[in-house]
Amino acid sequence: MAQDARQRILAINSGSSSLKVSLYQIGETEEAVLSLEVRRIGIPGGHMRAVNSQSQVLVDRDIDLPDHAAALSSSLAWLRDENHKFDAIGHRVVHGGPHFTEPQAVTPELMSALQELVPIDPDHLPQAIAAIEAVAREHPSLPQVACFDTSFHRQMPQVARICPLPLRFYDQGVQRYGFHGLSYEYVMSELCRLEGRLAAGRVVIAHLGNGASMAAIHHGRSVDTSMGFTPTAGLLMGTRCGDIDPGALLYLMEEEKMTAHAVNRLLNKESGLLGISGISEDMQDLLEREENDPHAALAVEFFCNRAKKYLGAYAAALGGLDILVFTAGIGEHAPAVRQSICSGLDFLGIKLDPAGNRGNAPVISAKDSQVRVRVVKTNEELMIARHTARLVGHNR
Numbered sequence: 001m002a003q004d005a006r007q008r009i010l011a012i013n014s015g016s017s018s019l020k021v022s023l024y025q026i027g028e029t030e031e032a033v034l035s036l037e038v039r040r041i042g043i044p045g046g047h048m049r050a051v052n053s054q055s056q057v058l059v060d061r062d063i064d065l066p067d068h069a070a071a072l073s074s075s076l077a078w079l080r081d082e083n084h085k086f087d088a089i090g091h092r093v094v095h096g097g098p099h100f101t102e103p104q105a106v107t108p109e110l111m112s113a114l115q116e117l118v119p120i121d122p123d124h125l126p127q128a129i130a131a132i133e134a135v136a137r138e139h140p141s142l143p144q145v146a147c148f149d150t151s152f153h154r155q156m157p158q159v160a161r162i163c164p165l166p167l168r169f170y171d172q173g174v175q176r177y178g179f180h181g182l183s184y185e186y187v188m189s190e191l192c193r194l195e196g197r198l199a200a201g202r203v204v205i206a207h208l209g210n211g212a213s214m215a216a217i218h219h220g221r222s223v224d225t226s227m228g229f230t231p232t233a234g235l236l237m238g239t240r241c242g243d244i245d246p247g248a249l250l251y252l253m254e255e256e257k258m259t260a261h262a263v264n265r266l267l268n269k270e271s272g273l274l275g276i277s278g279i280s281e282d283m284q285d286l287l288e289r290e291e292n293d294p295h296a297a298l299a300v301e302f303f304c305n306r307a308k309k310y311l312g313a314y315a316a317a318l319g320g321l322d323i324l325v326f327t328a329g330i331g332e333h334a335p336a337v338r339q340s341i342c343s344g345l346d347f348l349g350i351k352l353d354p355a356g357n358r359g360n361a362p363v364i365s366a367k368d369s370q371v372r373v374r375v376v377k378t379n380e381e382l383m384i385a386r387h388t389a390r391l392v393g394h395n396r
Helices: 068-081 108-117 125-138 167-171 181-200 246-255 260-269 272-277 283-289 294-318 328-333 335-342 354-358 380-395
Strands: 007-014 019-026 030-039 047-052 057-062 088-093 144-148 202-208 212-218 221-225 323-327 372-375
Touching: 007 068, 007 125, 007 380, 019 068, 019 380, 030 057, 030 068, 030 380, 047 068, 068 125, 088 125, 088 380, 108 125, 125 144, 144 380, 181 202, 181 212, 181 323, 181 372, 181 380, 202 294, 202 328, 212 294, 221 294, 246 260, 272 283, 272 294, 283 294, 283 328, 283 335, 294 335, 323 328, 328 335, 335 354
Parallel strands: 007 088, 088 144, 202 323, 323 372
Antiparallel strands: 007 019, 019 030, 030 047, 047 057, 202 212, 212 221
């Protein structure tokens, strides 16, 4: 891309229960023109809010939407009504399979390849494919780019990528892929800016949102991550179970006669914070109720306990820890969760500053903490826009 070129890039990021659509102007500088977010998709109390680069509110209204397709349709309609123009569109695509290690221009061949990957990720890829197709119908002449959440982890050592199954399955694509890669990539770029050489050391990033994962990073490269073959593995999440004994699933299928479809729904839609609490998949809801509701308290405790165990494991895998970063919705905005995860980890060199933690300060570690603990606001949309501008610019 020429140094003086300026491109208006629309970045579409579909999360577990949210949709973020951001418009950037990318050139020598990066400018956020507007950011639109639809929250609590499929959950009562949905909301749409958009702000411009001066933080002026452009739209702010309650809107209950049943699914991501409806959320995207409403977002595109609002952009059209407001007469916003753009040169290219970038999408967060959760799964890139074993072959896609870099962002790709959307072509008929890519769409066919994504269709072939649907059996690996039936919960996310159909949604991503539908979004790309919907945008193509609305803007058929504009280039689109797929940015894969798995790309960041594709250089993990093989010992972190294999599943403990006969290796013939590895060759068939049954591997640990890892996800939230665009978030980790952005946070690492921020760490390099904020911490310089320290960012090349031993880093653990906790991406804690409705979908949650952690990653161990050394020399800027992913060493291990909690999600695996699918985003269901690892930490407890809003509705996903995270790690579970596979024998329990066999029991449910054999004794309860549950089908694969029913088990999939159980693991991904009915478990996690929602399953344990019986109340809500939203951490803020549970934090507000935990004092008077033992099930809400148990769900919060389970979430924090599992994150703490992963943090300890990754510190061991890295041979120590230099930086711990909390990011995403819960990581950025829930001091009580951060405190619970870090409590009792003085032996790892982690010591929080209570006032800084309560205030969501950029650095929440105490002055005498051996490990720097940061809160970094993630920006997957900017990462998507950067990749899209680079790829579209190169193809011009």
